[in-house]
Amino acid sequence: MVDLGIMVFRQKNSRGSFKPHLSVKFRSGEDELVTFSIDTTRTPAKYPQPDAYLITHAHSDHNGKSAMLSDRSICTGKTAHALEIRHDRDYKGRTVELGASIEVNGVKVSTFPNFHTVGSSAFYWENDVGTRILVTGDVKDASQLPECDVLITEANYGDPGDTTCYFDDDIQGFSSALEDNSCVAFGAYAFGKAQRAVELMRSCGYDGAVEMEEKSLQLTRSLLDDAGELACIGESCGDSVCIVPPWDLDKLPSDMAKFVMTGRADYRYPAIQISDHLDARGLTSMVHQLDPEFTVVYHPGGHRPGKFAGHLNSQGFNAIAIDKINNVLSNEFI
Structure with a gap:
């Protein structure tokens, strides 16, 4: 993704194991180096911080319980409220109304509905070379998501060989x-x-x-x-x-x-059968609709991100699963 002006990487914690999910480093239109951490836990305060922790929604496997305690966290107002109710803590970050935009260090970050939970949001922005980056979070309905060049998405039901992924x-x-x-x-x-x-x-x-x-x-x-x-x-x-x-x-x-x-x-x-996710057919249709040059599959744990990335590659898309990302930065170098 060098030509697209973006690096997707994973961080390790103090114990040497990977932190949840991933981060993105790119340059803003003002030629500033910017880092967004996506649905991950906070970096300890003694280390350099990302410019933003993007929280797509308030389910615990997207780690808002940790990120909500940073003043650099960003989510919708309803996601912040859900986090406060669920975890009995005050949300410390910034909020944005679903469908609106927020500025982070010179980067305009827009939000789009994905209809997964009340308040859940996809995040969209462009870097210095005009690459359009979309983080979907978990998706129930992709009809209002914008086309992009780099797609960072989920695969909860992304294994096309598993009959339970069709419903x-x-x-x-x-x-x-x-x-x-x-x-x-x-x-x-x-x-x-x-x-x-x-x-x-x-x-x-x-x-x-x-x-x-x-x-x-x-x-x-x-x-x-x-x-x-x-x-x-x-x-x-x-x-x-x-x-x-x-x-x-x-x-x-x-x-x-x-x-x-x-x-x-x-x-x-x-x-x-009532799901808050797209099934394998819906996820595939979403990627066709958004037409990215490159797709990163970051959620959930286990084999499904790899299965979905492989399926996308077989259909002519360039895709990689999170467990194949070799860019690793320690907290000291974020």
């Missing part, structure tokens, strides 16, 4: 479970999936109270603008519709119909 959301199944049972509970993670469940309920026409466990309730009330009536478990009158973490379904009355919003098959309750 369609079962909206009809969710709607039927809601309509066919007077007392029904959905197992959904407190951040991300619980808010998606409320949005689906309202889009299906359900306008009654939704009971939620405390953390899910706090997040949903704070993040959703049109959540409707919400209540703590056991507070509402009449028929009950509940959302709780999957492991709490056993705590609810035995006469309730219970479902888990997941593609996994290892729960004792019926699963309804």
Whole structure:
């Protein structure tokens, strides 16, 4: 990527192991050397700091719990609020409204929706030679992402040889479970999936109270603008519709119909396929749509980034997975 004026590298911590995810070094239009660290943990204060920690969303595997404590962190206002609720800490960085831009050391960084979680954001900027760089984070819908020259993206379901990486959301199944049972509970993670469940309920026409466990309730009330009536478990009158973490379904009355919003098959309750990610087909279509000269696949851990990068290479794209990145800088040289 030398001709594109960008270096993607990984950092090692004091124990000699890799920090999560990656960083990007480039020159700004003002010919200043700039470093952005993407969805990674903070560099200790005694070492030189990147110009920005870009936090795409508030899921723990994107390390906002660490980066949020730096005044150089950047995310949307709703992601910052979700981080504060989830981790009971004050967000120390800067915020930007989704769809707006923010300046970092002379670099205009624009944000675009990826529809993964409430407040989640892709980041886009250009370097001194006009290379367009896009960091997607995790993606549910790529329709509003801009074309780019360097794409840094995810592969949660990016293995084209794995049948579990192909799916369609079962909206009809969710709607039927809601309509066919007077007392029904959905197992959904407190951040991300619980808010998606409320949005689906309202889009299906359900306008009654939704009971939620405390953390899910706090997040949903704070993040959703049109959540409707919400209540703590056991507070509402009449028929009950509940959302709780999957492991709490056993705590609810035995006469309730219970479902888990997941593609996994290892729960004792019926699963309804609802994902916050693109599947293998969607990820591939996204890359075709964005048409990058080079793609870096940085998430998740394991073999899927390599599988997706290999798939892209077979389709004529230049791609590399994070575990093949040989550029390594220590904290002293960031």
